[in-house]
Amino acid sequence: MWKFNSRQYREETSQKISWGHWFAFFNILWAIFIGARYAFIIDWPDTLFGKIYFFISLLGHFSFIVFAFYLLVIFPLSFIVKNHRTFRGLTVILATIGNTLLLVDTEVFVQFNLHLSSLVWNLLVNPENGELSRNWQLFFTPMPLILLVQMLFSRWSWQKLRSLERQKWLRGVGVFFVCTFIATHLIYAWADAYLYRPITMQRSNFPLSYPMTARSFLEKHGFINKQEYSQRLEQEGRLDALAINYPRNPLLFEAPQEKTNVLLITVSGLRYDAVDMETMPNLAEFAQRSTQFTNHYSSGNNNNAGLTGLFYGLNASYTDSLLSNKTPSVLVERFAQQQYVQGLFSANKFDNAVFRRAIYPKAKLTGDNSNQAAVQSFKRWLDSAKQQEKPFWGYLSLNIEPNLTQDKYQQQLAKLDELFGQLLPELDLPNTIVVITAEHGYRFNTLTEKEEINDFSRDEVQVPMIVHWQGLPATKITKLTAHVDLLPALMKHVFNVKNLIGDYAQGRDLFDLKQATDWVLVSNYRWNVIIQPDGTQYHIDTRGNYQKYDRTYQKISSERPPLGLFLEVFNQDRSFLEK
Numbered sequence: 171m172w173k174f175n176s177r178q179y180r181e182e183t184s185q186k187i188s189w190g191h192w193f194a195f196f197n198i199l200w201a202i203f204i205g206a207r208y209a210f211i212i213d214w215p216d217t218l219f220g221k222i223y224f225f226i227s228l229l230g231h232f233s234f235i236v237f238a239f240y241l242l243v244i245f246p247l248s249f250i251v252k253n254h255r256t257f258r259g260l261t262v263i264l265a266t267i268g269n270t271l272l273l274v275d276t277e278v279f280v281q282f283n284l285h286l287s288s289l290v291w292n293l294l295v296n297p298e299n300g301e302l303s304r305n306w307q308l309f310f311t312p313m314p315l316i317l318l319v320q321m322l323f324s325r326w327s328w329q330k331l332r333s334l335e336r337q338k339w340l341r342g343v344g345v346f347f348v349c350t351f352i353a354t355h356l357i358y359a360w361a362d363a364y365l366y367r368p369i370t371m372q373r374s375n376f377p378l379s380y381p382m383t384a385r386s387f388l389e390k391h392g393f394i395n396k397q398e399y400s401q402r403l404e405q406e407g408r409l410d411a412l413a414i415n416y417p418r419n420p421l422l423f424e425a426p427q428e429k430t431n432v433l434l435i436t437v438s439g440l441r442y443d444a445v446d447m448e449t450m451p452n453l454a455e456f457a458q459r460s461t462q463f464t465n466h467y468s469s470g471n472n473n474n475a476g477l478t479g480l481f482y483g484l485n486a487s488y489t490d491s492l493l494s495n496k497t498p499s500v501l502v503e504r505f506a507q508q509q510y511v512q513g514l515f516s517a518n519k520f521d522n523a524v525f526r527r528a529i530y531p532k533a534k535l536t537g538d539n540s541n542q543a544a545v546q547s548f549k550r551w552l553d554s555a556k557q558q559e560k561p562f563w564g565y566l567s568l569n570i571e572p573n574l575t576q577d578k579y580q581q582q583l584a585k586l587d588e589l590f591g592q593l594l595p596e597l598d599l600p601n602t603i604v605v606i607t608a609e610h611g612y613r614f615n616t617l618t619e620k621e622e623i624n625d626f627s628r629d630e631v632q633v634p635m636i637v638h639w640q641g642l643p644a645t646k647i648t649k650l651t652a653h654v655d656l657l658p659a660l661m662k663h664v665f666n667v668k669n670l671i672g673d674y675a676q677g678r679d680l681f682d683l684k685q686a687t688d689w690v691l692v693s694n695y696r697w698n699v700i701i702q703p704d705g706t707q708y709h710i711d712t713r714g715n716y717q718k719y720d721r722t723y724q725k726i727s728s729e730r731p732p733l734g735l736f737l738e739v740f741n742q743d744r745s746f747l748e749k
Contacts, residue, residue, distance in 0.1 A: 185331060186248035186257055192327045192334055194240040197265050197320075198347065201232040204269060205376065207276045212375050213412045213747070220368025223357055224375070230350035231376050237347075239268065258328065262320045269320075270313045275377050282740045283412075283747060285377040287714025292733055355382035362409060363388050365402060367494060370409035374712075405523045407493030408695055414491045414746045416484070417500055417674040424666040429508065429561035431602040432664060433552075434480070437586065438473055438518075439570030440608035442466070442632040449583050452591035453606070457634075460604075461642040463680070466635035467701055468610045469653040470694050471626055474524040476609025476633075479653030481529050483661075483675025485743055487693040492528045499529050500674050501657050504665050511562040513551035517544040517569045541568045545589045552596060576614050597638065603664065605656065608633040626699045626707060627723040631692050637680070647683055650703045652690035655680035676742055691739060700739055710736065 205228055215221055244261055251257040274294075275286045284290055327334060358381035361369035373381060388394040403409070442464075447454045469479025470486030478489045481499040491497070505512065519537035520526055526535060538544040548566045555562035568589075570582050597604045613629040635651060641663065654677030661667040661674065663681055671678065678685060692699040700708040705721030718726050 182252075182254065183248055186254060187245065188335055189258070189328055189331055190240060190244045190248055190261070191340065192331075193261060193265070193324065194236055194244065195340060195343070196323050196327070197269070198233045198236045200265075200269055200319075201236050201272060202228060204272050204276065205232045208279065208375055211276065211280050213371060215368035215371065217368040219366075220372070223354075223361075223369045224372060226350050226357065227354040227372065227375070227379075227381075229347060230352070230354035231379055233347035234351045235378060239264075254328070258324045262317065262324050265320050266313060266317045269316050270310060272377070273312065274310070283744045284712070284714055284740075285374075289710065289714040289716050289736070358382060359384040363394055365399075365406070365409060367409060367411075371412060373410040405493070405527060407490035407523075411490035411494040412747055413495055414488060414497060416482070416488075416497055416746050417669075418746065419669060419673045421500060421504075421661075421674060422668040423504075424668060426664070426666050428601060429510075430664045431562050431599065432505075432510075432660060433564045433566075433597060433602060433604045435566045435568070435604070435606045436476070436480070436609055437568045437570065437606070438476075438609045439572070439612040440634055441612045441629060442634055444583055445634050445636070449580065450587040450590070452587045452594060453636075456590070456594045456597075456606075456638065457636045459644050460636050460638035461644065461683075462646045463635035463637070463649075463651045464646050465648050465703065466607070466633060466651045467653070467690050467692055468608065468631050468633050470692060471610055471622070471630050472694070473522050473609040475694055476653060477522060477524050477529070479677075480607070480609075480656055481524075483654045483657030483671075483677050484746065485654065485676055485691050485693045485698070487695060487698065487743060488746065489524060490695055493523055496528055496531055498531075501660060502529055504661070505563045508665070509560060511555045511558055511560050513548065513555060513562065513564040515544045515548045515551070515565065516567040517541045518567065520567070522567075537567075541586060541589055544568060545593055549593060549596065556599075570612065573616060574614075579612065579614070600640070602639070603660070604636075604638040606634070606636040606638075607653070607656075623694060623696060626692055626697065626709065626719075628705065628721065631699075631701075635680075639681075642681060642683070649683075649685075650687040650690055650701070651680055652677060652692070654690075672745065676745065689735065689739070691743065693743075698739065698743060700735060708732065708735070710739075 208228075209224065212224075215224065243264060247257055247260060251260065271286065278284060278286055278290055278294070282290065358369060358373075360366070362381075362383040363385060373379070385394065385399075389396050389399075444450060445454050445457055445462075468476045469484075470476060470489070474489050474493075475486030478484055478486045478492060481501055482488070482492065482497075483501075484492075514520075514530065514533065514535060516535070516537035517540055519539070520535040521537075538547055544566060545568070548564065552562075552564060555564070568586065570579070570586070574582065611628075611630045611633050613625070613627060617625055635656075654675060656677070658671045658675045658677050659680040659682075662671075662679055667674070676691075678687060687703070689700050689702050692701060696711050698710045700710075707719040707723070709717040709719065720726050
């Protein structure tokens with residue numbers, strides 16, 4: 171009978187524990203070797219300190235993960251499993267599985283910029299895409315080799331255990347790994363507090379990585395001003411924003427026979443159901459003489475997100491990257507190259523970070539204090555632009571106050587429509603594209619900041635889209651469209667771009683009325699929301715969590731996610747990340 175307090179038991183357990191230390195050390199080196207592949211995948215920092223941090227975090231993170239696995243699994247097994255061969259066999263199998271999954275994760279990160287999760291795993295084994303499944307099976311082919319190496323080291327280290335136990339350098343190596351782990355978190359906490367992006371952009375480099383921040387502690391002790399910190403984040407983008415490759419290739423153009431004028435008007439908070447003869451008769455009458463896209467969605471659920479779609483043709487998940495990298499818009503650049511007369515007007519003094527920092531970082535943007543003043547300024551500029559012999563490009567941003575009751579909202583719409591009554595007759599011009607839309611919609615219920623981030627209800631993301639142009643018929647288009655579709659249309663029909671849309675945008679040609687669309691993507695820094703023609707929504711966050719909503723924004727159960735659709739979305743969404 172086995173006695174747990176016997177001398178033999180204590181000696182054999184001590185042997186297994188000692189062997190486990192060396193086996194863990196071996197797998198730390200193995201994990202670091204595999205994890206080094208992330209260096210060829212990530213957005214590589216452009217500073218020496220950022221590069222040094224990567225290697226420190228590589229050593230600290232994987233040494234901690236493996237040692238934690240040892241403490242939680244291998245160490246308890248050394249007490250439970252009596253036979254040392256069985257114990258070593260189980261340990262080898264578990265280590266082989268762990269290293270194989272790490273290898274697979276590196277390739278997952280290449281494809282989706284995500285780490286392994288239940289959703290991503292389902293994508294890999296998805297029978298709907300047999301070719302993808304076969305490709306992923308290739309990454310399991312090294313598994314027998316990994317198993318063999320683990321078995322050989324296991325046997326060798328057990329035979330040489332007495333000799334290895336006399337080695338004193340392992341303790342020093344352990345201390346070194348502990349120091350790198352501590353340094354990883356302390357350095358990141360410093361970088362997070364002082365907005366040092368070459369380090370904070372590495373937050374999600376590795377699987378199971380949750381670097382420490384000390385922002386609350388520093389705010390409490392007066393080292394950080396919370397208000398100033400939040401303002402910098404809003405203006406410069408989130409700290410983990412990645413660099414982007416936009417456009418993907420140099421753009422080539424054919425000279426147009428005649429240059430087309432472009433006028434873009436946005437009304438922040440204009441709901442999809444607001445444009446009717448009863449509520450806004452002037453705008454509704456103009457819409458009847460134009461092309462109305464009645465199933466149209468913004469690119470996100472806030473102003474910056476909507477502008478990202480309109481001016482870049484990109485999903486709003488890129489907004490922070492645009493802010494951080496100050497990436498210019500290919501549309502705005504083309505207007506400048508073609509010497510368009512430019513007019514920029516805003517009712518809120520251009521209080522949108524993406525406009526000031528990315529779209530027009532060098533322009534002197536003043537704006538006005540009210541919708542009426544902005545409309546009058548726009549009219550004066552338009553009268554002047556008409557007199558010149560150059561094509562013109564004008565942007566007018568109007569605004570509806572937040573947190574209004576339904577009655578107050580209706581009153582705001584009436585005032586806006588009066589202004590449209592003054593403006594719209596002057597927009598019926600030859601060879602001119604007039605676009606009227608909204609950055610996002612409007613909801614009447616008050617939400618917390620967290621709820622606002624997660625809110626993609628129809629009221630918030632579905633918006634009007636009215637295009638007045640002689641090249642389009644006066645009709646209602648019910649096909650699914652989005653903000654990211656506008657820029658490809660303008661680049662093609664105004665500037666005759668020769669590149670494929672995938673070189674400079676993620677949308678489709680809005681003016682191609684025959685092209686059907688199966689889905690559009692609405693997003694922010696956390697969520698990607700797939701919206702289908704019937705209004706069904708699939709929400710996927712950056713951690714691979716999944717939710718499904720119906721047209722009325724009620725959560726519904728979904729036993730089997732549409733994996734083929736998710737794969738298509740993932741491939742498109744990450745297409746402009748710099749790698």
